[in-house]
Amino acid sequence: MMIVISEFMDETAVASLRDRFEVIYDPALVDERPRLMERVQQADALIVRNRTQVDRALLSAARRLKVVGRLGVGLDNIDVAACQAHKVEVIPASGANAAAVAEYVIGTALVLLRGQYASTDAVIDGRWPRTALLNGRELGGKTLGLIGCGYIGQLTARLARALGMEVIAHDPALAADDPALARIGIRLTGLEELLATSDVVSLHVPLTEKTRGLLGRERLASMKKGAILVNTARGGIVDEKALVELLKAGHLGGAAIDVFAQEPLPAGSPFTALRGASNLILTPHVAGVTQESNKRVSAMIAQRVGEFLAGQGG
CATH class of the missing domain: 3.40.50.720 (NAD(P)-binding Rossmann-like Domain)
Incomplete structure (x- = not known):
């Protein structure tokens, strides 16, 4: 064969x-x-x-x-x-590949909340941008909102809980009394509450007719000011143009995007406007790929x- x-x-x-x-x-x-x-x-x-x-x-x-x-x-x-x-x-x-994805989510959230890791060139050049980098935030005590809470989402929640985060999730497929949720320490909530209260929002749903465009302009704008968005799920779930505009406006604190509506990104992608931005991490669909x-x-x-x-x- x-x-x-x-x-x-x-x-x-x-x-x-x-x-x-x-x-x-x-x-x-x-x-x-x-x-x-x-x-x-x-x-x-x-x-x-x-x-x-x-x-x-x-x-x-x-x-x-x-x-x-x-x-x-x-x-x-x-x-x-x-x-x-x-x-x-x-x-x-x-x-x-669940462990790789979960570590990517937590790792990029740490980097974006802290906001201090793009200073290497300045430090080498003898500049000392310490004053500009005093507003980094810690992960501990923040709220992680999981949109989709299957195996990868639950593993992500375990890592987040170990670092002192509160974890909430929106997943219509799960019952509120699911024993896994109590074991890990995850509270189910509605999507609107999750977006309004989470410091980090991470997507863990497949791309279907129900999830396509799930985070459009209105829902992205409803996210907590300064929140971080991490998408390791699929492109097409997030309105990329609206995301870029909200990052530029300062409403969102940062984003780590591993998946896109069109891969590779086409010429003139909305993300071109954020070239060099310190609050944006773009990776080429590799969150689940490690050695x-x-x-x-x-x-x-x-x-x-x-x-x-x-x-x-x-």
Whole structure:
């Protein structure tokens, strides 16, 4: 049986698959759609990250395809309904990158609240911007608001609680008496209360029709003055233009954005207006990617895809 891997994967995990299957490992395929479409024609399994579009056209070309392994958890690049129609199993790496995402949220919140870590060049040059940097804020005693409180959100809450934060969450899928909430120390609340009272707001929801544009201009403006927004979920949930305007106006204290409505950012993106801003951290969809998480995610998908194919007679 043949496995096609179209984006980067830990080499040890790739080698483990090669021991049992024919493997085409070519991370360049994600950017070469015609070659990808040709390769998948003989594929029994396809392993992707978040950029390979597993759509109806690809599924129609991949007539032997039995399973798609997702090196991550978001499925918005995979047409799940079409996979079901083609009887193609979809296997995400649930939980394997949670620690990386949770640490990113807490780490960027610390940096943005403190606001003192962009002074390296000034200090090297002999300038001493101490007076300008006396207004840093501590994380302890602040309130973290989680929009979405699944596994990653709950792990983020554990880290936040360990640093002395209060944690509230908005998640219609959870019951107020869910034992996990009491165990960690999370209070469920309405979205409007969360936005109005949180010092740090972190998004942990998938991109769906219900969450698209969830934080538009009005809701962003309703956030507590000086609050920090962290988005490691998906682009399209936050109105990027409104976010930039509220950062420029000083209503929001900062933002760490790892995901965008269009990736990579197009020319003329709203964020261009904040080039060099000390209260903005932009990263290229890597919050869940570390050396450790890549190994965990890759090992999990290699094992589960391998087991699935073995069960199919591979």
